[in-house]
Amino acid sequence: MIKSFTMRLGLILALSIATLVFLLTIALTSLISHRASDSLEQEIGERLSTTSHQLADKLDFYMWSRYQEVQLLQGLDLEEPDETRRLLDQVQSNIPAFSWIGVTDADGTVVASTNGILEGASIAERPVYLEAQDAPFIGDVHEAVLLAELLPNPTGEPLQFVDISVPLFQDGSFQGVLATHLSWAWGKEVLGHFNRTLHEQVDDTDLFVVSERDNVVLLGPDDMVGKPLPVSFTEGATVKKWEDGQDYLTGMSIGEGYDEYPGLGWRVVVRQPAAVAFAPVETLETRILWIGLFASLVTAVLGWLLASIVTRPLKRITETASLMEQGKANKFPHQSGIEEIESLAFALESLVTSLTESESERVHFEKLANRDALTGLSNxxxxxxxxxxxxxxxxxxxxxxxxxxxxxxxxxxxxxxxxxxxxxxxxxxxxxxxxxxxxxxxxxxxxxxxxxxxxxxxxxxxxxxxxxxxxxxxxxxxxxxxxxxxxxxxxxxxxxxxxxxxxxxxxxxxxxxxxxxxxxxxxxxxxxxx
Incomplete structure (x- = not known):
């Protein structure tokens, strides 16, 4: 009877110790997994926001370049239309993005233009003339009106332009307007380049360029171009449900212009299915969980096998583990004389050290994310x-x-x-x-x-x-x-x-x-x- 009672008590102690160690390992594993996952989700969101910001900067820089080139032509001599036409043709030849460049007189009649297109015609009712009589004008993307039938169009798609025009003055007197139409094909080329680069790094990602004027998609997937963007956003990265019922991780940036070019307020939106974006997070959580479960299983088995002969030393180890969880101890007590107990204590200490180092690395990387890489200042x-x-x-x-x-x-x-x-x-x-x-x-x-x-x-x-x-x-x-x-x-x-x-x-x-x-x-x- 006494022997039977002793064996049952040993088994109870073994199971109790194994359970305690198991819970300790799961708690630490869950903590590290949760914090690492939060950090990774933030990193993924910031990556999409950075991509949208880079594309917005690229578009604004391109428009700034064309804006500067147009301003350089303000010194044209309107009294020499042939020479003006020759110069405009030369500019168009060097910069094909200019689909049409023309110079009007003070009444809005085109006196010289690339390839002579619209010469003698009046554009006095068009914004490219009306809005540029006092200061430079930059118009948002629009379809061709006067030039739809006059310019080459090998693709057969509707021609779209961005307008840049500046007033021409001589001796302080208004002489006319230098008007240009930039082919919107350049925007598609920029977007295509970003799409190719982005898809090499990230799967299932869509890019949109949206007009501030009417929230219409200017560039993006073919089935959405020309339609209002169905979801509203704020700058930064968020998870939103789109009209197809799917959740997307979305980053958005607003073009703020470049240098003296004020910008048109284009919004650049980058989206990726949330399931795809956060797949690395789920993989990380699963991996950490399996590692934690494996470590817990090993520890529990060792505790169960050794409990009958090492009840007292294991109790000391368990008590120390509880103190470590509370932050009141930082190492296990040294065990001597029994090799198995020494191994167990060392294994537990290594496990806690490994998990603690992972937490320290996470904190280190968070600090790096908050510092400018070049100067070390806050970013x-x-x-x-x-x-x-x-x-x-x-x-x-x-x-x-x-x-x-x-x-x-x-x-x-x-x-x-x-x-x-x-x-x-x-x-x-x-x-x-x-x-x-x-x-x-x-x-x-x-x-x-x-x-x-x-x-x-x-x-x-x-x-x-x-x-x-x-x-x-x-x-x-x-x-x-x-x-x-x-x-x-x-x-x-x-x-x-x-x-x-x-x-x-x-x-x-x-x-x-x-x-x-x-x-x-x-x-x-x-x-x-x-």
Whole structure:
């Protein structure tokens, strides 16, 4: 009877210890799996958002290039139509994207054009003339009207154009309009290039370019072009249900123009079926679960086999494991004299160490995602998190939107390697600024953002801080024995809760443009605070 009772008690102890170790392993495995999956889902969403932003920048840069070329032709002599026509034909030959270029007189009659098309005809009622009598005009994508039957159309598809036109003046008097029609085929080429590149990396992905004017799809899958986009989005990555009933992970960016080209507000949308996008997450979770289950099974079997002869040492191990789960211990007690117990303690410690290292790596990669790879400053992702924390603050902050003056010339003259070295030096100087609780960020290129609490600073004192920043950044830099100098322009605004921080950032950005327009190398405040 005594022997029978003893055996049952040993079995109960063995099962209890095995169950405890099993639960410990599953808890740790579940924690690591959950956090790793969240991080991977965020990374996938940011990848789609980055793709949409890159395509929006590509489209805006192309339009900026054509916009610059059109402005270069403003000096045409309207009194020499033959010479003007020859020059326009030459421009079209070198830049085939211009389907038609024409020059009108002050009444809107075409006096010279590529291949003589529409010469003598009036375009006085067309937006390309009406909207460009005082300032340059950029029109959104539209189908051809006057030129539909006059231009070559080998595909037979409806011709679509983007208009760019500028007024022509002589001695301050309006002489006419230089009007151009850009073939929308270039947009399809850009989208096709992105599609090919994207599909090499990501499966089942669709790209859309949507008009701000009427929410119509300008570029995208053939069955959706010309139709309103059926789903509304905000910038960033979200999961939405589309009209086909399927959930898609979607990234969206808005074209904001390039340099002095204001942009047409095209929205670029990238979508991928959620099941495809998050398939790596499910694979990761399954893999971690199986590893955890396997480790738990091994541990449970060892505990069951050894419980009858090592009840006391295993109890110590179990108690220590519980303390480790609570964060009150970081290693298992040393077991001596019994080789099996030593092995078990070592296996458990290795398992916990491995899981802990995985968590540390995840935290490390999160930190990398919040840092600019070149300068080490916080990036846009980190700034968004910092601004989210400001919602809980009742303290007023000063925002500086900063842009380097002359940086493009450094890149053009000395190359991008020197430009990168200069950006690193500028970032080091920003770090050393003696401004309490300064938070410096590199936004992109040579654009930076500074944020610090206002406290008792007056507007005049903020001006002095900005001047000190400009003076610091304007000091010459020596790179490979070359002395390089750049300046800095700053736009400033003041954010006070509960106003959304992004409003103050936009105000600082507007003020920066004023600094640039007023001669650079200065600080301009948002007009509400001047």
């Amino acid at each position: 846009r992702v980190a700034l968004r998190e910092q601004l989210n924390r400001l919602y809980d603050s009742e303290e007023t902050h000063v925002f500086f939107y900063l842009d380097l003056d002359g940086f493009k010339a450094v890149n053009d003259t000395y190359g991008h390697a020197v430009g990168d070295a200069l950006l690193v030096e500028i970032s080091q100087r920003l770090r050393t600024l003696t401004i309490d609780e300064l938070y410096p960020v590199r936004l992109s290129g040579d654009e930076f953002f500074l944020m610090f609490p206002r406290r008792e600073c007056s507007v005049e004192e903020i001006h002095q801080i900005g001047k000190s920043v400009i003076d610091t950044l304007s000091q010459p830099v020596t790179i490979d024995t070359t002395f390089i100098s750049v300046g800095a322009s700053i736009g400033a605004s003041i954010w006070s809760p509960p106003e959304p921080p992004h409003v103050a950032i936009e105000q600082a950005d507007d003020a920066l443009y004023r600094s640039k327009a007023n001669g650079k190398q200065q600080l301009s405040f948002h007009e509400l605070f001047e």
